[in-house]
Amino acid sequence: MRIDNNHVEEINRSGIKEHASRFDFLAGILQKGGHDVNSILKKVSDFQVAIPSWALGAGGTRFGRFGYKGEPATLSQKIDDVGLLHKLTQSAGAISIHIPWDIPTDYSSIKELANSHGLVFDAVNSNTFQDQVNATETYKYGSLSNVEKAVRDQAIEHNKEVIQIGEKLGSKSLTVWLADGSNFPGQTNFQKALQHTQDSLISIYKSLPDDWKLFIEYKPYEPNFYSTVIQDWGTSLMLANECGEKAYTLVDLGHHLPNTNIEQIVATLMLKGKLGGFHFNDSKYGDDDLTVGSIKPYSLFLIFNALVYGIENNPQNPYPAWMIDASHNIKDPLEDLIQSLEAIQEAHAKALLVDQNLLEEAQLSHDVVKSQEILQDAFRTDVRPLLKEARLMAGGALNPLHGYRQLKVRNELIKERGIDSVASGL
Numbered sequence: 001m002r003i004d005n006n007h008v009e010e011i012n013r014s015g016i017k018e019h020a021s022r023f024d025f026l027a028g029i030l031q032k033g034g035h036d037v038n039s040i041l042k043k044v045s046d047f048q049v050a051i052p053s054w055a056l057g058a059g060g061t062r063f064g065r066f067g068y069k070g071e072p073a074t075l076s077q078k079i080d081d082v083g084l085l086h087k088l089t090q091s092a093g094a095i096s097i098h099i100p101w102d103i104p105t106d107y108s109s110i111k112e113l114a115n116s117h118g119l120v121f122d123a124v125n126s127n128t129f130q131d132q133v134n135a136t137e138t139y140k141y142g143s144l145s146n147v148e149k150a151v152r153d154q155a156i157e158h159n160k161e162v163i164q165i166g167e168k169l170g171s172k173s174l175t176v177w178l179a180d181g182s183n184f185p186g187q188t189n190f191q192k193a194l195q196h197t198q199d200s201l202i203s204i205y206k207s208l209p210d211d212w213k214l215f216i217e218y219k220p221y222e223p224n225f226y227s228t229v230i231q232d233w234g235t236s237l238m239l240a241n242e243c244g245e246k247a248y249t250l251v252d253l254g255h256h257l258p259n260t261n262i263e264q265i266v267a268t269l270m271l272k273g274k275l276g277g278f279h280f281n282d283s284k285y286g287d288d289d290l291t292v293g294s295i296k297p298y299s300l301f302l303i304f305n306a307l308v309y310g311i312e313n314n315p316q317n318p319y320p321a322w323m324i325d326a327s328h329n330i331k332d333p334l335e336d337l338i339q340s341l342e343a344i345q346e347a348h349a350k351a352l353l354v355d356q357n358l359l360e361e362a363q364l365s366h367d368v369v370k371s372q373e374i375l376q377d378a379f380r381t382d383v384r385p386l387l388k389e390a391r392l393m394a395g396g397a398l399n400p401l402h403g404y405r406q407l408k409v410r411n412e413l414i415k416e417r418g419i420d421s422v423a424s425g426l
């Protein structure tokens with residue numbers, strides 16, 4: 001199924017008038033407050049988030065997986081799904097693929113298909129966290145950190161192959177997330193595991209094209225429960241520095257222990273020019289991969305406040321790559337992604353409302369109460385009419401979720417793909 005301009009016009013028709021009055025009201029308030037509404041609209045509109053190919057099917061837990069009907073079974077169908085999201089939201093203009101599941105058989109037709117949806121290929125993702133069919137070596141005891149050279153070499157070669165695939169699609173970055181670590185004290189030698197990982201990453205880095213970036217993701221635990229080799233942002237930053245200027249740290253919101261001050265990590269990395277990529281999700285206890293903004297919307301806003309500050313004040317940091325890295329156990333994956341995109345845009349727009357000059361003044365005069373008020377005033381502003389206006393201007397749906405349901409998109413996908421269609425990949 002494809003959503004065209006006629007569909008969008010049809011689903012927007014009933015809400016247009018009501019929207020216009022709500023937007024005018026908000027724009028008036030913002031203008032009185034000294035905000036440049038057009039500039040905010042443009043920033044909201046320009047903010048594009050990549051959708052990973054593994055987020056389009058139902059996720060699961062180690063206890064089981066409950067499939068969702070009409071899942072995309074092929075790379076083409078995954079691209080079509082992101083196309084549907086992008087048409088409705090005008091904010092999902094990229095797809096991030098996972099190798100080995102998404103290796104194209106016909107590169108030019110895949111590129112053409114993505115292009116027809118207005119999509120580009122974002123970071124490519126390698127997978128050395130499970131054994132592949134016909135692989136000679138096993139990753140049971142680690143990949144890039146493994147004590148055996150043959151295993152490390154296989155993992156390095158896989159990453160190089162992923163770069164080659166990405167090059168053919170126009171990707172400009174490789175994301176490495178390692179499951180490597182240990183389950184019990186004494187199982188591995190921390191120093192040797194880290195040294196092997198560093199050497200392996202440097203070897204991959206040497207194959208990186210000049211205009212590419214290497215993103216190094218970190219995570220404190222899971223699937224290993226005693227230690228992970230790249231446990232935190234500091235370890236990731238250290239490895240990125242060892243690799244070179246094209247290597248960066250990637251922050252995944254769920255990859256922190258509860259209550260970690262992620263906005264401070266963001267600020268530190270951007271000051272050092274080393275925040276390369278960002279994965280959005282939400283969590284209550286661990287790497288829950290829940291819908292963005294569903295649990296801690298204020299934290300998300302504070303993180304965006306640090307991101308917006310960094311984008312405006314840190315020319316040493318490249319513009320970060322944004323991606324949703326969430327899993328949907330019981331929701332329709334596309335509805336879940338629409339909810340996540342909305343939460344991201346909302347937190348971003350609210351952060352754009354923070355008057356940074358006023359905040360600095362309050363900070364310099366040690367007015368703690370005022371500093372807090374400035375942030376909370378922005379957070380408490382209902383920016384949804386702004387998001388709707390930005391979408392409308394870009395040709396999207398006023399309300400993407402209502403539009404998705406009104407057009408019965410899932411039913412159409414089930415008709416096309418069948419009830420038992422299962423998405424590949426994790």
Ligand SMILES: [Mn+2]
Nearest residue numbers: 217252279325
């Ligand atoms: Mn991630």
